[in-house]
């Protein structure tokens with residue numbers, strides 16, 4: 001093999017949740033990837049079946065139908081939108097384009113931000129902000145003053161809102177402080193990952209309206225259809241940004257990255273978004289309350305408040321051990337030991353329907369007895 005740059009040779013894939021770790025069809029109930037408890041909408045499945053007729057042709061490289069649906073959904077003109085093969089393609093595209101200076105990330109947070117910057121630019125410019133440590137070692141990236149102080153003059157900030165895996169939601173005002181700091185820096189783009197915000201208790205904290213009002217020239221809002229519409233296997237994500245920023249991101253995405261199946265699924269999901277997301281939020285809110293009520297009563301278990309469709313849980317057991325014990329009972333949770341900033345005792349549990357939630361709470365109660 002010829003010479004490969006060390007940043008590529010040394011690239012390590014980020015670990016994720018998902019049933020596949022245990023083999024498809026294992027019968028394991030998956031709480032490790034945080035997908036809507038309502039599952040894939042039937043109309044979306046029908047649309048994918050219908051689109052199968054078109055697989056003998058290339059998809060539209062401009063994803064015109066999907067961008068049209070996204071434009072109606074977000075209220076943004078098409079030139080402000082970029083579609084991708086899942087939100088993760090946009091993360092890599094934005095990191096490629098804008099991640100050449102210093103990069104600020106919170107800890108703990110979604111691992112692909114750092115991985116993308118490392119792949120394209122190496123890791124030397126990455127700064128992790130761990131927030132204020134409370135005495136119980138719970139971490140919060142809501143130390144806005146600290147974050148603002150670290151906004152780089154030249155580079156990028158990744159904010160996950162609500163944050164994976166903590167479930168913390170920054171208010172729009174808090175995000176604005178970071179956007180203002182970045183706007184007054186020399187050249188700093190801020191990617192606000194809102195992949196879970198449509199399922200949160202307060203979707204109004206979204207900064208999408210700032211893209212609509214063209215308030216910031218350096219803002220990229222990232223969304224995904226994966227989580228809220230139950231489409232992890234089909235891969236549809238998008239960015240909303242000022243036109244010139246969207247143009248640059250578009251240049252760094254891969255041609256035909258949105259398949260005809262993904263495009264059809266996206267159009268169908270967005271066509272009924274109001275109804276689907278309303279029902280999803282109601283279900284998440286009710287089940288989150290149930291799970292937090294149950295888990296917080298179990299001795300040796302700390303269940304963090306969450307503004308997303310998952311909860312971060314700390315127990316006295318090591319996370320791999322707890323994951324193994326639950327897997328032995330047919331339940332897969334996300335061992336969070338590999339998240340920078342967590343101490344090996346945290347697992348992330350997706351909020352599902354009552355039957356599954358009860359099953360997990362019962363099992364945890366039994367294990368911790």
Ligand SMILES: Cc1ncc(COP(=O)(O)O)c(C=O)c1O
Pocket residue numbers: 085086087088089110160164193195223224225226227232235236237
């Ligand atoms: C915070 C966050 N952003 C983005 C993604 C990637 O989403 P997609 O499946 O649309 O690529 C994930 C997936 O787990 C995530 O947790």
